[in-house]
Amino acid sequence: MMKKKRLLIYIAGGVILIVLIWWLKGFNSGDKKAITAKVKSGDFKISVTTTGELEAKSSEKIYGPSGLRRVNIWQVKIENLIPEGTVVDSGQFVATLDRTEISNKLKDRQTELEKLQSQFLKTKLDTSLELRNARDELINLKYAMEEAKLTLEQSKYEPPATIRQVTIEMEKQERNYEQAQKNYKLKLEKAKANMAEVSASLQQVQRNYDDLNEVVKEFTVNAPKTGMVIYKRSWDGGKQGIGSTLSAWDNVVATLPDLTSMISKTYVNEIDISKIKVGQKVEIGVDAFPDKKYTGVITEVANIGEQMRNTNAKVFEVKIRVNEFDSILRPAMTTKNSIVTAIIPKVLFVPLEAIQNDDSLTFVYKEDGRRIVKQEVLIGQSNENEIIIKEGLLENDVVLLTVPEKPQGLRIEHLPKKKGK
Numbered sequence: 001m002m003k004k005k006r007l008l009i010y011i012a013g014g015v016i017l018i019v020l021i022w023w024l025k026g027f028n029s030g031d032k033k034a035i036t037a038k039v040k041s042g043d044f045k046i047s048v049t050t051t052g053e054l055e056a057k058s059s060e061k062i063y064g065p066s067g068l069r070r071v072n073i074w075q076v077k078i079e080n081l082i083p084e085g086t087v088v089d090s091g092q093f094v095a096t097l098d099r100t101e102i103s104n105k106l107k108d109r110q111t112e113l114e115k116l117q118s119q120f121l122k123t124k125l126d127t128s129l130e131l132r133n134a135r136d137e138l139i140n141l142k143y144a145m146e147e148a149k150l151t152l153e154q155s156k157y158e159p160p161a162t163i164r165q166v167t168i169e170m171e172k173q174e175r176n177y178e179q180a181q182k183n184y185k186l187k188l189e190k191a192k193a194n195m196a197e198v199s200a201s202l203q204q205v206q207r208n209y210d211d212l213n214e215v216v217k218e219f220t221v222n223a224p225k226t227g228m229v230i231y232k233r234s235w236d237g238g239k240q241g242i243g244s245t246l247s248a249w250d251n252v253v254a255t256l257p258d259l260t261s262m263i264s265k266t267y268v269n270e271i272d273i274s275k276i277k278v279g280q281k282v283e284i285g286v287d288a289f290p291d292k293k294y295t296g297v298i299t300e301v302a303n304i305g306e307q308m309r310n311t312n313a314k315v316f317e318v319k320i321r322v323n324e325f326d327s328i329l330r331p332a333m334t335t336k337n338s339i340v341t342a343i344i345p346k347v348l349f350v351p352l353e354a355i356q357n358d359d360s361l362t363f364v365y366k367e368d369g370r371r372i373v374k375q376e377v378l379i380g381q382s383n384e385n386e387i388i389i390k391e392g393l394l395e396n397d398v399v400l401l402t403v404p405e406k407p408q409g410l411r412i413e414h415l416p417k418k419k420g421k
Helices: 002-025 100-154 160-217
Strands: 036-038 040-056 059-063 075-081 093-097 220-222 245-247 252-257 262-269 281-286 289-301 314-322 334-351 356-358 361-368 371-376 378-382 386-391 398-400
Touching: 040 252, 040 314, 040 378, 040 386, 075 252, 093 252, 100 160, 262 334, 281 314, 314 334, 334 378
Parallel strands: none
Antiparallel strands: 036 398, 040 262, 040 334, 059 252, 075 093, 075 245, 093 220, 262 314, 281 289, 281 334, 289 314, 334 386, 356 361, 361 371, 361 398, 378 386
């Protein structure tokens, strides 16, 4: 009797152990690490996700010297620049530029100016002396002419030959005086021309010297108004900092952005650009603050594409206005932009990982009670993470996101055949 009881206890314990093992083992796949998801129902968003960069919608530019071209300086380097992000008041120091070239020009012009000033003085003295001598000669010739006239008057009782001789002498003195007057006028005009020439050269160099002195004052750059200094981006996308070169045609040192209105500038691949339209809504995330979410709207889509550097891909520039104002947002922050291109209402959808393909069969691994089956599905449009299920599943059905062990022996549940096929 005791042996029979003991045998029954052993048998019962064995059954319980087998049931427990079967329970822990779970489904017939034997996959204890299966990852599952429920079929969801609702509005399905189709979006294009891009990486962008924040920038101010408008900004005040901080300019360097405005007269560089006027003084024949075509490039100048930034020698010192306050750190990016510094908040400055109007008139506060921002940067200094390298004065080497303009200082050399100033020295050259100063030397040239001193030389021309000496030349101007010398020409003035020479012309004054020459004209004074000419005036003295005129006076002497006038006296000689008057003396000849007196001699002629006194010789009226002399013989005709003497009178004739005195007359010729008087006429000679008159011609000399008239010729000297004409020569004096020519010398005066020549003196004026010489002085005008030297004066013009002197004034030209003086103006250039004054321009250089005015421009060199602008080599210390100050803020035009209160704001936060943001470095300018050069053509290759790099920041223009200390050691960067300013062009005489583009003399912007830095900018003072209006942080109350921000945009995200991004680039969309040519494959997706047909889906992008002005006015579409955008969900914006900022890499620096992953917990923060913002909304935006597309305000501008480029009509002409451009080639990305170091790739063959063609992209189109897209500008997105950020709807919200947040004091923590700064230019040059990286954004993740999810552009909503379509919303399909009231559909079923599952994660992309749930979809499997076997030749022409599209299916999912679905829980069917305590079993797993291959459920054929008809799929629709997809976004980056999920895909629409048109047929084959119901809301809250559970699908596997991983392939179970030994999937070859699983039963296949086909979609019902439509009439007429």
